[in-house]
Amino acid sequence: MTEYLDRFAGHVVVVGSGLAGLVTALTLVPQPVLLLTQAALGTESSSAWAQGGIAASLGDDDSLGLHLADTLAAGDGLCDAEVAAAILADAPAAIASLENSGVRFDRSPDGAHMLGLEAAHSRRRIVHAAGDGSGAAIVHALVEKVSRTHSITVMEDIEVRRLLKTDDVLSGLICASRSGPLVIPATQIVLATGGLGGLYEMATTPSGNYGQGIMLAARAGAKLADMEFVQFHPTALDAANWSAGRPLALVSEAVRGEGAILVNDRNERFMADQPGAELAPRDVVARAISAEIAKGNRVFLDAREALGQGFASRFPTITLLCREAGVDPLQERIPVRPAVHYHMGGVATDLQGRSTLDGLWVVGEAASTGLHGANRLASNSLLEAAVMGMRAARDILEKPRSMAPICNAIELPVSSDLSFVRPIVSRSLGVLRNSQTIRSAIGSLLPLVEKDGAATDPALVAISIAVFALMREESRGAHARTDYPLSLPDARRRRMTFSAVLATAREMAPLSLIHTA
Structure with a gap:
C-alpha cells in the first residue's frame, strides 16, 4: 500500500545529501525543507570522497580573470563564458559561507589559506580541508549543521523512482522506502543526486550512482545538455585486488601538483614533451595513459623524488589507500589508470539552477550549467556544487509557496x-x-x-x-x-x-x- 506523506506539502524537497544538496538545504533556512537521501546522511556521495578541494582565486597573485582563463582553456571551447564568470566570481563568498557553516579549511601559521596547485591551473588556488580528505571534512561539517537545523527534516534510505506531474504541473515524487512505496507532494523540487560513474565498470565514484537525477528529470520532460562529455580521471589506483563494479581509489591530481611524474614500465616519462607535462588538462593526460595501456604498458605515478618520506604527511588518505592495495608510495611507484570521475553533462539549467521544467531545480554534478564545457577544470566541481546550491536556494526563496495538486496514483517502478x-x-x-x-x-x-x-x-x-x-x-x-x-x-x-x-x-x-x- 502506498503511503501519502501530505504532512510535507509546502516543503521544498531536496533529493541528495552531497555538498550541493546540503548547501541548498542550509541556504533555504528557515523555509521548511525535506531532505531525501538514499543512504545515511552525507554518505555514498562523490562529494564525501573528494580528495581535492575547492578552486577559488584567493591568492595575492591570482584573480577572477586568471581563474576564468584557466577554466575556459580546460573547457576546450565549450564553456559558457558568462555562466563561468558568474560562478567563479562567487567562489570567495562560497568559501566564507562554508566556513560560517563550520568547515575548517587548512591555513598556514599566519592565518592565510593554504592553496594547492592542480592540473591546468596557472596559480595555486585549491583550498583544502584536512589535507587530501577535503570532501569528507566539508561534508561532515555540513551534516553536523543540518542535523542541528530544526527547519530541515531528513529522511534516509529513500530512493526516488519518479517525479510526478498532474496536468503537466510538477506535483510530487514517488519513492521506495524500507516500509514500502511513498508519495511525497511537492511543487518545488531540487535534484542534487550526483553523477553517473556507476554506469561504468571502472569509476572513482559510488557504484550505485548511475545518473538518477538525469533519469528523473528526463522522464518528467526536462531538457538534457552535453551528455557526451564524461571525464576520466587519469590517475585512479590500478590495484591488483580490484574487481569490476567496485569504485577505484583516486590518486589526486594534487600529487602531480607537488611534482610526481608519470612513467611507463620502461621508466619512460611519456608526458614530458606535452604542454604542461603531467599537469596538462585531464582529457590530455587520460588519453596519453590510455595509449600507453593500449600498447601493453603499465603506467605508474612516481612521487619518490618529489615528496619522498613527506608523502604520508601531505597525502595521508592516499597513503592509506595505496597501502591497502599493497603499494608503499614512499618507496614504490604507484600503478594508475584512467577511470570515470565526473560528468560535465546533465540536466540543462540556468544560473539559478532552474531546469526547463517549472518547479524543478538541479544542482551539482547532475546539472549542466555550462561552467565545465567539454572538460572540467580540477576542483571547479565542489565550487559549482556550493555556489549553485546557494543560488538555487535563493531563487526558491523568492518564489511564492504553493500547495501541490493531488498526485495521480501510479505503480512504483x-x-x-x-x-x-x-x-x-x-x-x-x-x-x-x-x-x-x-x-x-x-x-x-x-x-x-x-x-x-x-x-x-x-x-x-x-x-x-x-x-x-x-x-x-x-x-x-x-x-x-x-x-x-x-x-x-x-x-x-x-x-x-x-x-x-x-x-x-x-x-x-x-x-x-x-x-x-
Missing part, C-alpha cells in the same frame, strides 16, 4: 539493475570512441530502454550519452573520436529532451545492430 548496462557502456563509450562502437551501444541499449524492466532507467541515461556522442562528429575535451580526431571550428553545446533522444536513437540504430538483451 522496479529497482534498477546495472549489470546489463555496465559492459555496454564500458566497452563503447570510454576514453576513445568511434561511430561503430557508439552505434553498437545504441543498438544494445534501445531494447533495454523500451522493454521497461530493471535495466531501463540506467539504460535511459546511457543511451542519452551515446546519442549525444554520435551526434558530435569531432573530438573535443573529454569526447575523443578516433573517426573524427579534429575539433570543429565552431563549438556548440546541445540540448535535447529525452523524447528527442529516443527518436534519434531509433533512427541511428539499424535493425541489424539492435541486440536483444
